[in-house]
Amino acid sequence: MRPAPALAExxxxxxxxxxxxxxxxxxxxSAALIVLVLAAIVRAFANGQIxxxxxxxxxxxxxxxxxxxxxxxxxxxxxxLGILLGIVVAIMRLSPNPVLKTVxxxxxxxxxxxxxxxxxxxxxxxxxxxPTIGIPGLWSARAVDVMTPFxxxxxxxxxxxxxxxxxxxxxxxxxxxxxxxxxxxxIGMGRLRALRRIVLPQAMRVVIPPLGNEFIGMVKATSLAxxxxxxxxxxxxxxxxxxxSRVIELLIVAGLWYLxxxxxxxxxxxxxxxxxxxxxxRLAR
Amino acid sequence: MTKPLVAIRSVSKNFxxxxxxxxxxxxxxxxxVMCLIGASGSGKTTLLRCINQLAVIDSxxxxxxxxxxxxxxxxxRLHRLGExxxxxxxxxxxxxxxxxxxxxxxTALENIIEGPLQVQGRKADExxxxxxxxxxxxxxSAKADSYPAQLSGGQQQRVAIARALAMKPxxxxxxEPTSALDPELVGEVLAVMKELAKSGMTMMVVTHELGxxxxxxxxxxxxxxxxxxxxxxxxxxxxxxxxxxxxxxLSAVI
Numbered sequence: 001m002r003p004a005p006a007l008a009e010x011x012x013x014x015x016x017x018x019x020x021x022x023x024x025x026x027x028x029x030s031a032a033l034i035v036l037v038l039a040a041i042v043r044a045f046a047n048g049q050i051x052x053x054x055x056x057x058x059x060x061x062x063x064x065x066x067x068x069x070x071x072x073x074x075x076x077x078x079x080x081l082g083i084l085l086g087i088v089v090a091i092m093r094l095s096p097n098p099v100l101k102t103v104x105x106x107x108x109x110x111x112x113x114x115x116x117x118x119x120x121x122x123x124x125x126x127x128x129x130x131p132t133i134g135i136p137g138l139w140s141a142r143a144v145d146v147m148t149p150f151x152x153x154x155x156x157x158x159x160x161x162x163x164x165x166x167x168x169x170x171x172x173x174x175x176x177x178x179x180x181x182x183x184x185x186x187i188g189m190g191r192l193r194a195l196r197r198i199v200l201p202q203a204m205r206v207v208i209p210p211l212g213n214e215f216i217g218m219v220k221a222t223s224l225a226x227x228x229x230x231x232x233x234x235x236x237x238x239x240x241x242x243x244x245s246r247v248i249e250l251l252i253v254a255g256l257w258y259l260x261x262x263x264x265x266x267x268x269x270x271x272x273x274x275x276x277x278x279x280x281x282r283l284a285r
Numbered sequence: 286m287t288k289p290l291v292a293i294r295s296v297s298k299n300f301x302x303x304x305x306x307x308x309x310x311x312x313x314x315x316x317x318v319m320c321l322i323g324a325s326g327s328g329k330t331t332l333l334r335c336i337n338q339l340a341v342i343d344s345x346x347x348x349x350x351x352x353x354x355x356x357x358x359x360x361x362r363l364h365r366l367g368e369x370x371x372x373x374x375x376x377x378x379x380x381x382x383x384x385x386x387x388x389x390x391x392t393a394l395e396n397i398i399e400g401p402l403q404v405q406g407r408k409a410d411e412x413x414x415x416x417x418x419x420x421x422x423x424x425x426s427a428k429a430d431s432y433p434a435q436l437s438g439g440q441q442q443r444v445a446i447a448r449a450l451a452m453k454p455x456x457x458x459x460x461e462p463t464s465a466l467d468p469e470l471v472g473e474v475l476a477v478m479k480e481l482a483k484s485g486m487t488m489m490v491v492t493h494e495l496g497x498x499x500x501x502x503x504x505x506x507x508x509x510x511x512x513x514x515x516x517x518x519x520x521x522x523x524x525x526x527x528x529x530x531x532x533x534x535l536s537a538v539i
Contacts (some may be wrong), residue, residue, distance in 0.1 A: 182339050183386035187400030187452055190368050197403060201390050279390045279432035283340040 034204070054249035058240065059256065067236035068257050074153055074232060075219045081158030083211070086165025091195060093170055104166065111163035117224050120156035123147065124228035153225035153232075168210045172203030191277050204276040212269035233257055280282060288351065290315045290456055290487050291336060296345035298331055298511075305331040307511040308345070313456070313489060318482045320498035320519070321491045323508035324534060329491045332508070333458045336489070337378040338371055350376055376404070379449030381459040387433040387439045393420065393444045394429040397451045401527055405452070412451075419447040423477050439470030443477050450481075457481065459490040495538065499523055507531045 045089035046052075058064055092104035111119070124132075127143035134140025176199045184194035237254040241247045289312035298306040306328045321329040329390055334340040336347060336377055338355050347354045356363040366374075387396050397416040401407045420426050423443040433441050449457060459478065463471040475497050480502050482488055492494055492498060498505050498519055505522040507515045507530075514529045526532045 177386075178383060179384055179386040180388065183380075183382065183388070185339060185372070186337060186375060186378075186380035186382075187448065188372045188404040189400075190372050193403065197399065198388055202388075205390075276390075279392075279434055 054246045055252050058253045063236045067233035071222050071232040074222045078157035079218050082161025082165045085162025086169045089166035090169035108163045111160050116160050123156045124152040149228050149230040153230040168207050172207035175206045176202045208273050290350040294346050296342050298342050304511050316485050317503045319504045320502040321506050327508040328511040329508045337380050376407045377455050377456045379454035381462050383464050383468045385445045389433050389492050392430050397448045400452045423447050437471045438466045442474045457488045
């Protein structure tokens with residue numbers, strides 16, 4: 001073996017030395033300032049015209065709990081409808097068929113282009129346009145009986161959500177490499193089967209963060225259904241303060257519940273993300 | 286008299302202004318191993334993609350196992366086949382891609398059984414047994430439960446070969462199967478392909494591995510600018526090329 005050449009002088013061996021910790025004075029000072037400001041805000045609210053006993057009393061009132069249940073039921077159902085519509089519309093949008101493409105684009109245009117609260121009011125007041133609805137000769141009913149606040153809210157929120165979700169889904173499908181479609185075709189899959197088995201599962205990984213966003217938005221958007229008498233959280237809180245005039249206290253109750261629900265949704269989203277990240281981490285398993 | 290497995294007649298294919306294939310005609314015989322060589326853009330990959338209909342030809346015709354691909358003749362006109370028919374025709378060919386294109390959300394075994402289970406609707410236990418045998422054949426028995434991201438490029442390409450073989454194709458198409466691999470991983474993939482050639486599989490291989498072509502190919506086809514310039518036995522085309530363009534290409538490559 002050839003001997004290594006002698007190393008040059010003047011470069012000491014640092015292998016035994018540790019890296020010193022920096023004091024980070026600025027971080028300490030700024031953190032202290034922020035704590036002070038927060039304390040001042042808390043103090044202001046504690047001394048303000050708020051009867052906190054009302055907040056704690058109504059936080060677990062039956063009507064409020066029913067409201068939060070109705071809010072969650074509506075958010076989950078409307079989101080499910082939105083995702084279903086979103087997937088179908090995204091597939092239509094990416095189809096080679098110009099009719100399907102145009103229908104999909106028109107749907108997105110219409111339901112993204114008008115305010116959600118307006119759409120809710122339109123669904124709820126459908127009876128003004130069509131006094132009776134049904135299938136001619138088979139079944140018919142008075143629209144006021146069919147179009148309950150629940151159904152109007154579900155249709156309004158779900159169909160509107162579908163328009164947004166379709167764009168999220170389309171982005172996810174476009175993010176999957178074209179080679180994946182080709183490989184699926186090469187083993188004899190048709191377009192829809194390739195989408196369902198190969199492309200959508202991979203797109204899910206990309207769309208879950210924006211869908212989580214959309215779902216959080218949906219939980220809060222259900223509060224708009226209060227204008228069409230759907231008994232969700234905000235609507236019930238309003239009904240209470242119409243009776244006892246404790247407006248701010250009940251709004252705080254509602255706000256705390258929304259915050260609590262949304263706080264639980266974030267870890268839930270992380271669980272879903274892990275499920276769909278299969279195979280993407282080198283050390284998975 | 287035997288018939289060619291693939292008969293390509295006067296096939297042209299354009300991408301906008303660019304003529305990818307110009308009036309190409311070629312026969313591939315059962316059991317033959319054919320290597321397609323040529324510079325990039327010469328049309329060899331396009332020809333392969335036309336055979337399994339990932340690209341649609343503009344004119345001419347391709348017959349696979351006696352069946353006209355992609356279109357049906359009726360009343361003196363050609364009618365395009367529906368997606369279902371095209372999928373059925375694709376089952377006769379297996380394709381191996383330059384960039385492997387394994388399904389990243391499925392394990393090696395799941396990649397292999399996906400087609401037989403979902404497309405051919407065969408029984409799971411039978412398909413799994415065959416898939417494990419295929420994995421053994423490509424030397425990856427230990428990797429059945431690994432995801433593609435946990436495999437080296439060479440291992441991924443061998444899984445991709447097994448995935449294509451699982452559909453029991455009559456013809457295997459290889460689109461530059463070793464071009465995306467680190468040099469030390471090329472050998473393991475070529476070894477699997479050699480074994481496959483020995484087993485009597487009909488193969489069309491687009492490749493830059495002239496050593497592989499010399500050793501394994503029954504016929505070498507040299508393409509340039511969308512046309513076949515020269516073809517023949519590997520020793521002739523690679524050892525004693527007649528055309529000037531072939532000579533120029535070979536001297537540039539070697």
